[in-house]
Amino acid sequence: MFMLGPVGFATPLLLLGLLALPVLWLLLRAVPPAPIRRRFPGVALLLGLRDEEAEADKTPWWLLLLRMAAIAAAIIAFAGPVLNPTERQAGNGPLLIAMDATWADARDWTRRLDRASALIDEAGRDGRPVAVIRLTDAPGQVAFQAADAVATRLAGVTPQAWTPRDLALWAEALPTGDFDTFWLSDGLNHPGREALFDAFDDKGTVTVFESPRPVFALHPATYGDGAIQLSASRMPAADPVAVEVSARGPDPSGVERELARIGLDFGLGAGRAEAALSLPPELRNRITRFEIAGLRSAGAVSLTDDSLKRRKVALIGGGADREGLQLLSPLHYLRQALAPVADLMEGSLTDLLLASPDVVIMADVARLSQADTDALLDWLDTGGLLLRFAGPQMAASDISRTSEDPLMPVRLREGGRAVGGAMSWGEPKTLAPFPEDSPFHGLPLPEDVTVTAQVLAQPDPDLAERTIAALADGTPLVTRKAVGQGQVVLVHVTANAEWSSLPLSGLFMSMLERLAVSTRPAAPEAADLVGQTWVPQIVLDAYGQLQDAGDLPGQPGEALARAMATGPGPDQPPG
Numbered sequence: 001m002f003m004l005g006p007v008g009f010a011t012p013l014l015l016l017g018l019l020a021l022p023v024l025w026l027l028l029r030a031v032p033p034a035p036i037r038r039r040f041p042g043v044a045l046l047l048g049l050r051d052e053e054a055e056a057d058k059t060p061w062w063l064l065l066l067r068m069a070a071i072a073a074a075i076i077a078f079a080g081p082v083l084n085p086t087e088r089q090a091g092n093g094p095l096l097i098a099m100d101a102t103w104a105d106a107r108d109w110t111r112r113l114d115r116a117s118a119l120i121d122e123a124g125r126d127g128r129p130v131a132v133i134r135l136t137d138a139p140g141q142v143a144f145q146a147a148d149a150v151a152t153r154l155a156g157v158t159p160q161a162w163t164p165r166d167l168a169l170w171a172e173a174l175p176t177g178d179f180d181t182f183w184l185s186d187g188l189n190h191p192g193r194e195a196l197f198d199a200f201d202d203k204g205t206v207t208v209f210e211s212p213r214p215v216f217a218l219h220p221a222t223y224g225d226g227a228i229q230l231s232a233s234r235m236p237a238a239d240p241v242a243v244e245v246s247a248r249g250p251d252p253s254g255v256e257r258e259l260a261r262i263g264l265d266f267g268l269g270a271g272r273a274e275a276a277l278s279l280p281p282e283l284r285n286r287i288t289r290f291e292i293a294g295l296r297s298a299g300a301v302s303l304t305d306d307s308l309k310r311r312k313v314a315l316i317g318g319g320a321d322r323e324g325l326q327l328l329s330p331l332h333y334l335r336q337a338l339a340p341v342a343d344l345m346e347g348s349l350t351d352l353l354l355a356s357p358d359v360v361i362m363a364d365v366a367r368l369s370q371a372d373t374d375a376l377l378d379w380l381d382t383g384g385l386l387l388r389f390a391g392p393q394m395a396a397s398d399i400s401r402t403s404e405d406p407l408m409p410v411r412l413r414e415g416g417r418a419v420g421g422a423m424s425w426g427e428p429k430t431l432a433p434f435p436e437d438s439p440f441h442g443l444p445l446p447e448d449v450t451v452t453a454q455v456l457a458q459p460d461p462d463l464a465e466r467t468i469a470a471l472a473d474g475t476p477l478v479t480r481k482a483v484g485q486g487q488v489v490l491v492h493v494t495a496n497a498e499w500s501s502l503p504l505s506g507l508f509m510s511m512l513e514r515l516a517v518s519t520r521p522a523a524p525e526a527a528d529l530v531g532q533t534w535v536p537q538i539v540l541d542a543y544g545q546l547q548d549a550g551d552l553p554g555q556p557g558e559a560l561a562r563a564m565a566t567g568p569g570p571d572q573p574p575g
Contacts, residue, residue, distance in 0.1 A: 010080030017075040021068055093204065094129045094144040094179035095119065101134040101159045103298035104186035104215045106542040109159050112184050115209065119182055120151045135196075136160040138570065139173035159542035161298040162568040168192030171199035180204045187215055187235065216243060217299040218292055223308050227276040230290065232264050237271035244293040247277065249286040259283055261293070281343050285309045291544060298574060301544035311359055313342045313517060314352040318364030318393045330363035330391060333503035334495050337512060353379055359517050360384065363495040364391025366399050368407070376407060381484030387517060388488070389495040390455040409466050409481035409490050411458035428452045429471040438468040439514040440478075446505050451477070453499040454492040469511075478511075489515060529557030539575035549575065 009015065097116050099105070105112060116132065123130045124147030131144045134157060164170075167190050181200040187210040200206045219231045230245055247260040260283070264273040279287075287308065292300035317330045331346075338344060342359075345352055349372050352360065360376070365388070368376070380386060386407065400408040428450035434440040457463055457476045468489075469478035480489045493500040502508050535554035538546050555563075555572055563572035 006083060008082045010082065012079060014075060014079040018072060021072060024071065025064060025068060092126065092128065094131065094177070095123045096142065096144075096179050096181045096200075096203075097130065097132045097184065098181060098200070099132065099134050099157070099184045100164070100186040100188075100190070101136045101157070101542075102163045102186050102188070103159065103161050103542045103544075104163075104188055105184075106159045106297045106544075107295055108211050108213070109542075111211075113154060113157070115184065117151065117154055120147050120154065123147045124151070132157065133170070134160070135164050135167060135170060135190075136162060136570075139169045142173065142175045144175070144179070160570070161540050161542045161574050162570070163188065164190045164192070165566055165569060166192045168195040171196050174199055174203065178204045181206045183208045185210050187211060214238065214241070215299070216292055216295060216297075218245065218290060218302045220302050221290055221304060221308055223310065225276070227278040228284065228287075228308065229274065229276055230262065230264065231272060231274040232292065233272050234266055235271065237266070237269050240268050240270075241266045243273075243295075245275070245277075246291050246293045247279075247287045247289075248291065249288045251286075256288075259287060281310060281312060285311075296543045298540050298542050298544045301540065303540070303575075311342045311517065312345060312355065312357040313338055314345045314347075314349075314355070314357040314360045316346070316349060316352070316360065316362045316365055318362070318366065318391055330389070330495050332496060333508070334361060334363065337503075337509050338517065342517070350375065358385065359387060361387045361389070361495075361517070363389040364393045366393045366397035373407060377483065380486035380488070383485040385486060385516065386483075386488045387515065388490045390490070390492050390499075391494045395455050404460075406483070407488055409479040409488050410463055410476070411460060413456040413458055429473060429475070431477065432470045432472045432474070434469060440469055440511055443507060443510050443514070446507055449500070449502050449505050449507060451493055451500040451502070457492070529561045532557035534560050536573065536575055539573045546575070 003009075097119055099112065099116065120130050120132075128147070129144035130147045130150045131142050132150055132154065133142055136159070169192070171192070181204065183197075183200065183206065185208055197206065197208075214234045214236055217233045219233065222229045228247075232243065232245070234241070242263055242265045244261055244263050246258050247262075248256055249259050250256050251259075260277060260279055262275050262277045264275050266273045287304050289304060290302045315331050315334060335344065345355060345357060349360075349368070353375050360379070376384075376386060388408070394412075398414075399405055400410070400412050401414060402411075404411050429452075430447070430450055431445050433445065434443060451471060454471075454475070454477070457467075457479060463476065463479070466479045466481050467476040468480050470476050476492060478489065478491050480487055493502060495503060497503050533554040533556055536549040536552045539549050539552070541547050552573070560572060563569060568574040
């Protein structure tokens with residue numbers, strides 16, 4: 001193809017016709033031969049008459065120029081001009097079209113399919129066999145086929161929501177013999193990229209195509225300093241650009257909509273941008289996902305978890321705080337443990353229930369009025385959690401003695417129990433390992449946690465079923481029962497260090513986490529997942545849309561632990 005600046009010509013030989021334009025100009029300008037004069041007497045009768053239509057004896061220059069331009073335009077048109085033509089790939093052998101097909105390709109996927117379709121059509125005209133591979137798939141056999149057969153299946157090729165874990169594995173799966181490669185890359189430096197390129201280069205000519213537009217990725221949201229911390233990355237980092245992050249979740253009617261929006265500004269050469277989003281707890285707890293507005297890509301979506309949703313916890317103490325004795329306050333250790341991870345509320349029970357708390361904690365509260373009891377039961381029916389701690393007032397009361405109180409998980413004995421003191425027999429009691437059906441199962445037991453006093457449970461038939469933590473001698477330490485859709489939990493010791501050293505240990509916070517009182521669960525480690533099977537329910541496709549997992553099989557905890565370190569894959573998709 002002959003190039004003249006940005007314009008190429010498919011049949012440049014026709015442009016030689018432009019050389020004939022000067023000759024044509026001279027022919028059109030030539031004066032016809034002078035007429036022969038003959039005298040005719042009758043002409044005298046025409047003397048004095050004027051012809052209304054006069055004709056020039058020569059063609060005007062502007063008319064000649066217009067005719068020449070029309071002829072030149074026709075010659076150029078027949079030469080087949082093309083603006084910014086794409087050079088055809090030379091070669092007669094097989095053509096391999098390799099597509100990364102990751103989430104980074106999703107927003108440009110239609111254009112990439114158009115480019116692959118054009119390559120297949122061109123190979124078909126040249127009689128070249130073609131093969132198309134998707135590098136996010138597990139390496140398999142590469143078979144070259146006729147271009148027409150490959151073109152019919154191209155529309156079914158879709159991107160995946162993960163990235164290749166090791167492209168070098170594809171280098172070992174390439175077929176023998178020489179072939180040319182056209183690599184539609186997403187521009188990211190995946191593991192094994194250099195090794196695969198070298199393998200392609202050994203087989204023949206390699207052409208790599210990358211989109212000129214930057215790739216954006218949204219990091220998981222975190223909560224800190226009283227706001228949601230958002231961050232995103234881009235590659236390559238070039239000119240300043242601004243993007244907007246949309247927070248989405250259900251409204252009060254259950255319809256998903258945009259709840260908030262904030263901008264992220266990438267400076268010149270900056271590869272990362274950060275912003276803090278401050279929202280009321282009610283609105284923040286509704287957020288299920290963040291996404292970069294206008295980008296259809298799984299990398300531009302971040303799903304939220306419980307670590308972002310701070311629960312509203314209502315605290316009610318059974319006794320007034322004594323001035324100067326904060327450590328003896330029934331709520332002091334609860335405030336210290338929960339303030340960083342939950343929104344705490346204090347006041348009367350009636351006012352607190354109007355704020356729809358997620359958890360109500362009562363420390364050494366014995367009896368409640370009938371109105372408060374009915375209000376709490378209604379609240380429990382909707383799924384609330386009532387966490388009660390024992391104390392001197394509960395031990396001295398007659399609550400849940402002869403019959404089980406509706407707001408207590410078990411019946412209690414009178415008086416309570418004291419060990420390890422000057423007026424008692426025996427040593428302070430340690431904790432027993434948590435049973436497998438307990439929410440505390442798997443938590444390590446500190447050796448320095450001991451109990452010196454507690455309220456005792458009556459040995460009813462369902463006591464063992466409701467016990468979720470016990471002392472080394474088998475005495476129940478934490479009991480629980482379901483009430484409607486909610487539950488009532490009783491810790492048989494005080495919430496301060498008066499009866500036990502439990503509030504002074506890290507186990508106290510871990511137990512509150514397991515009871516879903518706080519929302520800062522520790523990230524599971526590989527050892528925590530061993531022996532478990534995780535079944536996917538909702539997965540994220542390459543375009544950032546949630547899809548039903550269908551019949552995807554469950555994954556063992558060991559495989560999920562590896563995926564947490566290496567990233568999602570075909571067997572462990574994101575979701």
